[in-house]
Amino acid sequence: MTAGSSTGARHASPVRRARKIAPWVYFLIAVAAVLVLSAVRVLAGATDLTSSGTVQAALTAAVPLAMAALAGMWAERGGVVNIGLEGMMVLGTFGAGYAGYQWGPWAAVAFGLLLGVVGGLLHAVATVSFGVDHIISGVAINLLAPGAALFLSKLYFADAPGGGQKQSPRIADAPKVTVPGLSDVLGTVEGKHWFFVSDVAGVLRGLVTEVSLLTVLAALLIVWSGWVLWRTPFGLRLRSCGEAPTAAESLGVNVYRYKYLAVIASGGFAGLGGAFLAVSSGQFRDGQTGGRGFIGLAAMIFGNWRPGGLATGATLFGYTDALALRGSAAVHALLLLLGIALVVVAVVQYRSGHHVLSAVAAALGVLFGYWYFASDEVPAELVGAAPYVVTLLVLGLASQRLRPPRMAGEPYRKGQGK
Amino acid sequence: MPTEPAAGGEPAPAVELSGITKRFPGVTANSDVNITVRAGTVHALVGENGAGKSTLMKILYGMQQPDEGQIRIGGVPTAFGSPADAIKAGIGMVHQHFMLADNLTVLENVVLGSEPRAGVRLDFRAARERIREISAAYSLNVDPDRVVDDLGVGERQRVEILKVLYRGARTLILDEPTAVLVPQEVDELFGNLRELKAEGLTIVFISHKLDEVLSVADDITVMRRGTTVASVSPREVTSRQLAELMVGSALPVPELRDSTVTDRPVLTVTGLTVTGADGRTVLDGLSFTIHAGEVLGIAGVEGNGQAELVEALMGIRTPTAGTVRLGGENITRASTRHRREAGIGYVPEDRHRQGVLLEATLWENRVLGHQTRRPSSRGALLDLKGAKADTERIVRDYDVRTPGIGVHASALSGGNQQKLIVGREMSADPVLLIASHPTRGVDVGAQAAIWEHIRRARAEHLAVLLISADLDELIGMSDTLAVILRGRLVADYDPSTVTPEQLGSAMTGAGRED
Numbered sequence: 001m002t003a004g005s006s007t008g009a010r011h012a013s014p015v016r017r018a019r020k021i022a023p024w025v026y027f028l029i030a031v032a033a034v035l036v037l038s039a040v041r042v043l044a045g046a047t048d049l050t051s052s053g054t055v056q057a058a059l060t061a062a063v064p065l066a067m068a069a070l071a072g073m074w075a076e077r078g079g080v081v082n083i084g085l086e087g088m089m090v091l092g093t094f095g096a097g098y099a100g101y102q103w104g105p106w107a108a109v110a111f112g113l114l115l116g117v118v119g120g121l122l123h124a125v126a127t128v129s130f131g132v133d134h135i136i137s138g139v140a141i142n143l144l145a146p147g148a149a150l151f152l153s154k155l156y157f158a159d160a161p162g163g164g165q166k167q168s169p170r171i172a173d174a175p176k177v178t179v180p181g182l183s184d185v186l187g188t189v190e191g192k193h194w195f196f197v198s199d200v201a202g203v204l205r206g207l208v209t210e211v212s213l214l215t216v217l218a219a220l221l222i223v224w225s226g227w228v229l230w231r232t233p234f235g236l237r238l239r240s241c242g243e244a245p246t247a248a249e250s251l252g253v254n255v256y257r258y259k260y261l262a263v264i265a266s267g268g269f270a271g272l273g274g275a276f277l278a279v280s281s282g283q284f285r286d287g288q289t290g291g292r293g294f295i296g297l298a299a300m301i302f303g304n305w306r307p308g309g310l311a312t313g314a315t316l317f318g319y320t321d322a323l324a325l326r327g328s329a330a331v332h333a334l335l336l337l338l339g340i341a342l343v344v345v346a347v348v349q350y351r352s353g354h355h356v357l358s359a360v361a362a363a364l365g366v367l368f369g370y371w372y373f374a375s376d377e378v379p380a381e382l383v384g385a386a387p388y389v390v391t392l393l394v395l396g397l398a399s400q401r402l403r404p405p406r407m408a409g410e411p412y413r414k415g416q417g418k
Numbered sequence: 419m420p421t422e423p424a425a426g427g428e429p430a431p432a433v434e435l436s437g438i439t440k441r442f443p444g445v446t447a448n449s450d451v452n453i454t455v456r457a458g459t460v461h462a463l464v465g466e467n468g469a470g471k472s473t474l475m476k477i478l479y480g481m482q483q484p485d486e487g488q489i490r491i492g493g494v495p496t497a498f499g500s501p502a503d504a505i506k507a508g509i510g511m512v513h514q515h516f517m518l519a520d521n522l523t524v525l526e527n528v529v530l531g532s533e534p535r536a537g538v539r540l541d542f543r544a545a546r547e548r549i550r551e552i553s554a555a556y557s558l559n560v561d562p563d564r565v566v567d568d569l570g571v572g573e574r575q576r577v578e579i580l581k582v583l584y585r586g587a588r589t590l591i592l593d594e595p596t597a598v599l600v601p602q603e604v605d606e607l608f609g610n611l612r613e614l615k616a617e618g619l620t621i622v623f624i625s626h627k628l629d630e631v632l633s634v635a636d637d638i639t640v641m642r643r644g645t646t647v648a649s650v651s652p653r654e655v656t657s658r659q660l661a662e663l664m665v666g667s668a669l670p671v672p673e674l675r676d677s678t679v680t681d682r683p684v685l686t687v688t689g690l691t692v693t694g695a696d697g698r699t700v701l702d703g704l705s706f707t708i709h710a711g712e713v714l715g716i717a718g719v720e721g722n723g724q725a726e727l728v729e730a731l732m733g734i735r736t737p738t739a740g741t742v743r744l745g746g747e748n749i750t751r752a753s754t755r756h757r758r759e760a761g762i763g764y765v766p767e768d769r770h771r772q773g774v775l776l777e778a779t780l781w782e783n784r785v786l787g788h789q790t791r792r793p794s795s796r797g798a799l800l801d802l803k804g805a806k807a808d809t810e811r812i813v814r815d816y817d818v819r820t821p822g823i824g825v826h827a828s829a830l831s832g833g834n835q836q837k838l839i840v841g842r843e844m845s846a847d848p849v850l851l852i853a854s855h856p857t858r859g860v861d862v863g864a865q866a867a868i869w870e871h872i873r874r875a876r877a878e879h880l881a882v883l884l885i886s887a888d889l890d891e892l893i894g895m896s897d898t899l900a901v902i903l904r905g906r907l908v909a910d911y912d913p914s915t916v917t918p919e920q921l922g923s924a925m926t927g928a929g930r931e932d
Binding site for chain 2: 231232233234235236237239240243244246247248250251252253403405406
């Protein structure tokens with residue numbers, strides 16, 4: 001057990017490591033995914049599956065999730081688990097509501113960010129300076145923030161024109177951009193309902209039409225975060241605090257400082273996520289975040305604590321969210337889609353030797369397929385739950401070789417390394 | 419025997435510590451320590467655990483400040499306020515427990531904290547070139563782009579050395595560098611050290627493995643009870659003399675006086691076969707018998723099936739074939755707890771992994787493995803009073819040096835933890851003791867005590883399976899000796915006639931006589 005298994009694991013790990021995947025493989029996967037989507041669309045007659053409207057809605061829904069996931073990544077890369085994302089997002093939504101109706105969407109974004117930073121700072125003080133357990137501090141923030149937001153909302157919005165006890169007055173939407181010409185051409189093609197071609201056109205059109213500048217900003221922030229964390233000395237030092245803080249300390253890195261910066265950045269991104277949510281839905285409302293902070297965490301884990309991965313995860317959740325909004329026909333088609341996806345997962349897991357997981361995925365896949373063919377629609381009560389069901393299944397069954405930051409969530413005290 | 423290195427005409431010593439004294443509340447860790455490390459040599463610092471080596475090196479590396487005394491680097495008096503100062507002065511430390519981030523690449527680990535920059539960006543290309551350069555210059559053979567998690571222990575150590583060299587160190591402190599290495603890796607490390615020396619670097623090498631010290635060091639300084647007691651040249655001392663300098667008295671010798679072997683078999687193993695997780699046969703048809711009052715020693719290079727044998731005997735691993743009988747009872751499929759209750763005591767090879775819970779008190783550790791038996795429990799409940807009283811007894815009888823039985827096991831030195839384990843395993847009057855490396859990493863005093871306890875129990879008809887890498891211990895403590903090679907028992911020896919050389923060649927398969 002002792003010597004045998006440890007050396008065994010050491011020798012086995014290089015073989016099991018995820019290999020670098022070439023860009024063309026991603027491209028092929030994307031093409032295959034659209035092919036499956038269009039097949040399901042034709043079969044189920046659910047045009048919403050690949051319509052530009054769905055893609056737009058998916059993007060809008062994905063942005064706050066992606067920001068939450070990004071926030072989680074920043075904190076955990078710095079070694080602090082931030083389960084208080086939800087609360088920080090709530091602060092962000094309130095900040096956006098407060099500034100937004102008075103001074104417009106960009107002020108909303110700035111205030112949301114600011115309040116998120118306040119939340120992050122609180123978490124940093126608790127976890128880094130006082131060594132409070134990360135989960136406890138996070139839960140405390142999650143309890144504190146909605147209460148504070150509701151209190152402030154009663155204070156500031158109840159008498160504001162168009163506001164109420166639990167909601168802010170309207171916020172003007174952020175400017176939207178459309179690629180001129182291209183959007184129209186794609187629109188024409190999409191309207192033809194050709195197999196595959198129209199689907200591609202629909203997806204692309206969704207990506208170039210009426211895109212909020214906030215979405216563009218979010219995309220830039222994801223890329224920027226990846227660059228900062230993986231390409232700069234600052235990022236290396238920050239990540240080293242999540243991987244091996246004592247080693248970092250022995251090399252002269254001020255671990256406390258980087259942890260503070262990581263958690264504050266995390267709060268800022270979560271606040272931004274909340275602000276984007278409030279601006280895109282036109283106002284602050286009590287309970288608006290609806291667990292998005294947690295789904296963001298799930299997207300982060302799905303994305304293996306990396307920007308590209310978490311963006312994929314957020315898009316996935318955003319897409320199911322959008323379908324749920326489109327109504328029960330789309331969710332019904334989603335059953336078939338999920339069935340197919342689970343069978344694919346089953347095959348992949350089988351080939352990597354996880355037979356039990358594979359069997360579970362296959363069984364669930366068949367079950368969803370059966371459900372699809374045996375019914376005409378999904379009960380309305382379940383439609384709204386679709387994103388969460390997908391979250392669960394994806395997280396449970398797609399278990400890849402995850403590489404979380406080694407010391408995330410571990411207490412760290414300066415000078416205790418040996 | 420103590421010699422003074424010839425000073426005339428040579429460059430100033432790389433490091434000179436004179437009159438260093440360091441006191442902590444209640445203890446003096448170092449008192450009047452004097453060491454002169456010549457430039458371009460490997461200087462070994464040897465001493466028992468607790469002799470003050472680590473404190474001294476922390477002082478030299480700036481992690482602690484001396485109360486008295488002077489540090490001279492290259493002849494210039496210096497004072498270090500922090501490791502950063504020491505690094506600036508060209509001193510680097512390779513810690514015993516690696517300071518590496520497993521999920522980061524070698525490059526990231528090496529440059530962390532002093533990254534080459536291109537604007538705000540980390541200049542990966544420059545870093546990679548510099549690492550390749552250093553790696554080639556000292557034959558470290560380190561690939562900057564691999565993830566540390568994928569590297570073996572030896573490679574990780576080379577990364578640590580590279581990290582220090584990258585920061586421009588001219589004097590390297592290696593704290594017990596061989597503790598974690600297998601023999602081939604030790605040879606490689608020594609090759610690297612010679613390379614570094616040839617390039618004019620100075621190495622301070624802390625160890626208590628005397629054979630290694632003798633083979634690699636140019637000068638040796640011996641520490642005992644916080645002070646330097648001798649400076650010797652490896653050409654003039656034997657490892658035995660060195661050990662006596664470390665201990666300050668004659669060494670204990672592992673030996674059994676008269677035979678106590680009876681003809682009553684206690685453990686009978688027939689055709690024991692174990693298959694590993696990857697389908698390889700790790701134990702292949704082992705058969706042996708241990709009688710009451712007999713010590714069976716198993717010699718072998720580590721990784722030849724010893725760990726699996728012990729685990730199969732303890733019920734941690736299920737054998738694919740063969741039987742294990744304890745006394746008259748077939749225990750091949752019995753649970754570990756049943757085996758322990760039937761009278762098997764077990765001293766595991768890795769005490770931190772299997773022997774003790776570091777974050778539990780001594781008396782709680784005493785209960786573990788004996789939780790179903792008196793005096794630790796009565797019926798379904800633990801008998802705290804009984805357990806504590808018996809822990810007091812173990813602490814007394816086995817000379818476990820501890821402030822009390824309520825402290826965590828982590829507060830004890832390795833030797834004292836081991837004495838506690840031996841005491842615990844002996845406490846339930848076992849009929850069979852499985853002892854894996856019982857004196858590994860234990861200082862000489864504790865070693866003698868553990869041997870004495872095994873001897874005494876053997877006289878009372880205890881059967882012992884002794885697995886050890888220390889050939890002197892095996893030869894001295896065994897009634898019968900067997901050699902294990904690739905999962906088979908390949909040779910039997912009479913410990914009264916065999917030499918360590920014969921055993922060594924049988925262990926590597928060079929001198930197969932069957």
